[in-house]
Amino acid sequence: xxxxxxxxxxxxxxxxxxxxxxxxxxxxxxxxxxxxxxxxxxxxxxxxxxxxxxxxxxxxxxxxxxxxxxxxxxxxxxxxxxxxxxxxxxxxxxxxxxxxxxxxxxxxxxxxxxxxxxxxxxxxxxxxxxxxxxxxxxxxxxxxxxxxxxxxxxxxxxxxxxxxxxxxxxxxxxxxxxxxxxxxxxxxxxxxxxxxxxxxxxxxxxxxxxxxxxxxxxxxxxxxxxxxxxxxxxxxxxxxxxxxxxxxxxxxxxxxxxxxxxxxxxxxxxxxxxxxxxxxxxxxxxxxxxxxxxxxxxxxxxxxxxxxxxxxxxxxxxxxxxxxxxxxxxxxxxxxxxxxxxxxxxxxxxxxxxxxxxxxxxxxxxxxxxxxxxxxxxxxxxxxxxxxxxxxxxxxxxxxxxxxxxxxxxxxxxxxxxxxxxxxxxxxxxxxxxxxxxxxxxxxxxxxxxxxxxxxxxxxxxxxxxxxxxxxxxxxxxxxxxxxxxxxxxxxxxxxxxxxxxxxxxxxxxxxxxxxxxxxxxxxxxxxxxxxxxxxxxxxxxxxxxxxxxxxxxxxxxxxxxxxxxxxxxxxxx
Numbered sequence: 426x427x428x429x430x431x432x433x434x435x436x437x438x439x440x441x442x443x444x445x446x447x448x449x450x451x452x453x454x455x456x457x458x459x460x461x462x463x464x465x466x467x468x469x470x471x472x473x474x475x476x477x478x479x480x481x482x483x484x485x486x487x488x489x490x491x492x493x494x495x496x497x498x499x500x501x502x503x504x505x506x507x508x509x510x511x512x513x514x515x516x517x518x519x520x521x522x523x524x525x526x527x528x529x530x531x532x533x534x535x536x537x538x539x540x541x542x543x544x545x546x547x548x549x550x551x552x553x554x555x556x557x558x559x560x561x562x563x564x565x566x567x568x569x570x571x572x573x574x575x576x577x578x579x580x581x582x583x584x585x586x587x588x589x590x591x592x593x594x595x596x597x598x599x600x601x602x603x604x605x606x607x608x609x610x611x612x613x614x615x616x617x618x619x620x621x622x623x624x625x626x627x628x629x630x631x632x633x634x635x636x637x638x639x640x641x642x643x644x645x646x647x648x649x650x651x652x653x654x655x656x657x658x659x660x661x662x663x664x665x666x667x668x669x670x671x672x673x674x675x676x677x678x679x680x681x682x683x684x685x686x687x688x689x690x691x692x693x694x695x696x697x698x699x700x701x702x703x704x705x706x707x708x709x710x711x712x713x714x715x716x717x718x719x720x721x722x723x724x725x726x727x728x729x730x731x732x733x734x735x736x737x738x739x740x741x742x743x744x745x746x747x748x749x750x751x752x753x754x755x756x757x758x759x760x761x762x763x764x765x766x767x768x769x770x771x772x773x774x775x776x777x778x779x780x781x782x783x784x785x786x787x788x789x790x791x792x793x794x795x796x797x798x799x800x801x802x803x804x805x806x807x808x809x810x811x812x813x814x815x816x817x818x819x820x821x822x823x824x825x826x827x828x829x830x831x832x833x834x835x836x837x838x839x840x841x842x843x844x845x846x847x848x849x850x851x852x853x854x855x856x857x858x859x860x861x862x863x864x865x866x867x868x869x870x871x872x873x874x875x876x877x878x879x880x881x882x883x884x885x886x887x888x889x890x891x892x893x894x895x896x897x898x899x900x901x902x903x904x905x906x907x908x909x910x911x912x913x914x915x916x917x918x919x920x921x922x923x924x925x926x927x928x929x930x931x932x933x934x935x936x937x938x939x940x941x942x943x944x945x946x947x948x949x950x951x952x953x954x955x956x957x958x959x960x961x962x963x964x965x966x967x968x969x970x971x972x973x974x975x976x977x978x979x980x981x982x983x984x985x986x987x988x989x990x991x992x993x994x995x996x997x998x999x
Contacts, residue, residue, distance in 0.1 A: 428890040428994055430974060440894050444912065444922055447893050448676060460911055462681040470620035474601040478592035479576045480620045482551065491550035493522040496536055499529050499729030501722040503556035505667035506614035508741035509660045510553060513618045516656055526734045529796050534858055536561035545571040554578060556610025559595050560851050562588050578613045581851050582837050605678040611667030612682065618657050626654055662690035662698060669714050670722035674918030683914045687712055697740035700753035714914040727760035730797025770794045770802050774816055782810055785881045786873045790817035790824060790866060800827035807831060811888040819863055828857045833885060843872045890994050892923040892974045898949035901977045901988055921976050928970040928998045936962040955992035970998035
């Protein structure tokens, strides 16, 4: 499908101004914070509504020696969030903190009443949810009835009010004044740990003064005497992985987390992460957001998609090298199996959607499609068809699905139009999950199409390729690329800068790679590579001018560093 090329914003007089403007950075302070993201500039966790109550209840549980259970979802965002909290409890020497992750296939997403009953039988007195819980009204009410308090930490959109929990921490709840709304599940969990450590330090400062002697900086009820001041910074590698994995904006506070998290990852304390990066062949390399999102996160996600997410969390919590190696190998094998399953389901779903690709919202279902794969397939097909796509695992009585959307179309709101026939649903504007009765699938799809009719115009369904700057090949110097590197890490909200260059002459075009899938040619002094554009090789004629949108970047090979142009799209010059 041909894409419309558009400048991201009105082109400015110079590249620096243009790149900053296209990211919404218009004043000196925001520009300085972007170019020099400092950990000290992260927001106070106490600005989050409910954080004070959450801290008080956790400290009370530690003081009373109560059993605490961290209740997590099964994706990389939630698993890293659980690791952040559990590493905190390890640090303070509190042994009565465990975790619970539901089985994706048998239990489904979120906090369930059955799980709450099991935790009550096991003696849990406080549940801390991570990356879930904001819509678990029945389960939280049951927990309260059974004598369990619940502290909810979540970042998903609210679908029906706020649950009656001991504390709710979510930047999206009404009236919340937190300045940054794009925190992930691990981001909110990290803010809780920040707040706990701040509270401990403040409490012990008061104790020092009242006693007139120095005592260790440790929380009430802690089992060791090690200072915890600044300990949360060692958790930033978890935060960076979960933030990138959840596809949230890499501007604002998330930029701070990922920028510094990458530096922490390079010298990580956690044996599991070391083994995982070694097995993936990236240990010791200069890592960026690509490595987090496409190499580390898929391996963590594979556990919950294929078997159970416990393996991923165990990897992040182990302090034993042999166990770390075994778990890293297991996750890599599961990820390979996940890739094979994804290709199978992708092919079957694509066949269904091709026949109805004119519809504004596409839906496909299969009785043997693993629940852990449907979200990945929905994402790939959304890019391919440029339509919101919903992929369902169709059981005899119930169907469970994942949805992915396109820019400007809130898929949670769209799904919510069928709340009367949905068993449960939730998520973000661009990604959501849901469950309904299998018999209601057709009615559900009709509701979606009716809702989308006036929102998804023909213009909205045209895929747009945005570029940041229009230039010529002579501008691509080492100084130019060094300036672009100041914008790292790249990701959602801060994409790698793209440049349009008109009327270039491609030399020696050829199709390369497996089955000639990729395109290579030369332009000026630069090698150009276009992934999945191999079919263009036969269309490029000698001396014929073309326009390109590209990402200028360094390519390092055998110790030599050269500038290369990654071709995103191309067309004949008009």
